[in-house]
Amino acid sequence: MQTLKNRVGRNIKSLRKTRDLTQEDLAYRAKIEPRRISLIESGKANPTLDTMYRLATALGVDASILFGRNLTFEWDAREERIMDEYRQMSEKDRLFIETTITHLLEKDPD
Template sequence: MAEQLGGDTLSAEALGMRLRVLRQKRQMTLDALAAQTDLDKSYISRVERGKKSPSLATLMRLSGALGVSVSELFGGSVGSEDIQVVRAGERVTVTPTGSGAPYLEALGIKSDKLSTFVLHPQEESQAVGHGSVHTGEECVYVLKGEVEVSFEGRRERLSAQDCVHFPGIVPHKIRRVGSAEAVVLVIVVNGDH
C-alpha cells in the first residue's frame, strides 16, 4: 500500500525505512518506541519492514515519540542539522611525518556510522593501510591515478573511477602504483552502532 502525499507516492517500504532510520538516529530501541507510543513492538517492526501501513493517528503517535513532524517522517522536510556541507578549506588534514609519506584528509562529516576520507598515497613503495581491521564495511573509490589494494592472498589494481567494497574485518592495505599522483575516496560504514 502506498500513501499519497502532495502528488508523490510513498511506499510502505520507504515509510518503514524512514521510521527505522529516525528511530536508530535517536538510539531508540523498538521496545522504547513501543512503550512511548503504547503500540505493540511487533506492529512497529512490521511497519518498519513495510509490511503494515499505519493510520494517520498512529503516524502522529510515532512522530511525536521520535520528536519529528509527520512531514519529516514522510521525508517532506529534514532538520537543518541533517544536511552537512564541508567546504574544501574546512577539511582536517593528517600531515605526514616523513617526506613521501601518505596523508589523509578527513572530510569532516559528523556521523557515528560513517567515516569518509580522501587518501593521497605518496610513494609507490609506501603501503598505506589500517593498523588493524575494523567492524562494518569499507569502499575505496579511485578519484585519480592508479592504486593497488592488497588483501591476504589477493591484490586488486584499480584505476580512476574503479572501486572495491569489502568487509572491514579483512586485513587490507592501499598503495600507489607508478609515479603519477593517486587520490582515493575511502568510505567506512561502522558496524558497531
C-alpha cells in the same frame, strides 16, 4: 519501485536508530505494540494516521517528515541531540568540551 509504506518504514527506522532507540523503546514512547513497529519498519503494515502521529511525536518530528524521500536531516538530529546534552552540562564540563574540541581543531594533521 519503492512503495510509500516501505519509504515510511525506512524513515521511521532511520529516525529511531539516529536517536539510539530500540523498537521496544519507540513502541513504549508511542504507546503501540513493539511487533507493530517491526511490521511498519519492514513495510509489511500500513500505519493509521493516529499511529503515524504517535510515532512522529515519539521521534520528536513532524508527521510529514515520516513521508519524506530523503532523510537529510539525520545529521541535524544527531547534532541537536549533542547540543541538548551540551546544554545540560555544568559550566566546568562545557569548558572541558570546548577546550578539547579547540585542541582537536588546531591539531596538526601530520
